[in-house]
Amino acid sequence: MRLRPEQLGKHLSATMLPVYLVAGDEPLQQGELLDDLRRAARDQGFDERQRFSSDTGIDWNALLNESQSMSLFGGRRILELVLNDKRPDKTGSQILRDVLAGLKGGASSDTLLLIRCSRLDRRKDWNSAWVKAVDEMGAVIEVWPVEGKGLRNWLQERLTSRGLRANEDALALLIERSEGTLLAAAQEVDKLALLVEDGQVG
Structure with missing residues (x-):
């Protein structure tokens, strides 16, 4: 199956x-x-x-x-x-x-x-x-590789699973800096989870 x-x-x-x-x-x-x-x-x-x-x-x-x-x-x-x-x-x-x-x-x-x-x-x-x-x-x-809108949605879900919320500018910057590499994006989200106290990523 x-x-x-x-x-x-x-x-x-x-x-x-x-x-x-x-x-x-x-x-x-x-x-x-x-x-x-x-x-x-x-x-x-x-x-x-x-x-x-x-x-x-x-x-x-x-x-x-x-x-x-x-x-x-x-x-x-x-x-x-x-x-x-x-x-x-x-x-x-x-x-x-x-x-x-x-x-x-x-x-x-x-x-x-x-x-x-x-x-x-x-x-x-x-x-x-x-x-x-x-x-x-x-x-x-x-x-399959996650690209375009799928990458934005994946990143949003990843942030939510770590108790974080990000505005559009923050999402765009994370996507740009990770260059579409999920491993890099996941590592950045994990770092933010440790650094951001109120859960809001700007």
Whole structure:
């Protein structure tokens, strides 16, 4: 299934699927969505986490073995796969589908698979067998850059969530200084939350 980023909170309050793919080129939103998923998983007893990253090279067989083995302490665990710009080769794609088949079969119901990657290509990635398998039994969340009016609204919501109110000039200055980078804008909002005593940003 496909989920928009703003739908995740409501979705997690009702259910948790065995696999989530968070794709996009906006690192702040991606990181926060994954934090939300990890937090919801912890609330449901997923207290172990094993990470496999393309930065260090993914041992696909180790991922498969880990998905099929019992948790070290007999609890529930998260398997986190960080692909970034890389995509699974033929072997990796098959192993990913094998891992998903194990989750689907119920034998590994105590395992949650989280996958993080860069933006999905409409023709290449969406036609790949592993993305189709994730879409079929889990959720795919695509994160897009926030621009224009969307950036203003995002910034306004971020300020409100920190107990701040900003006038139009302040919003325009924050947008200009952060140059459309959400991470920079978020850091400025966090600084303002510490500095502004009455909550009004001018």
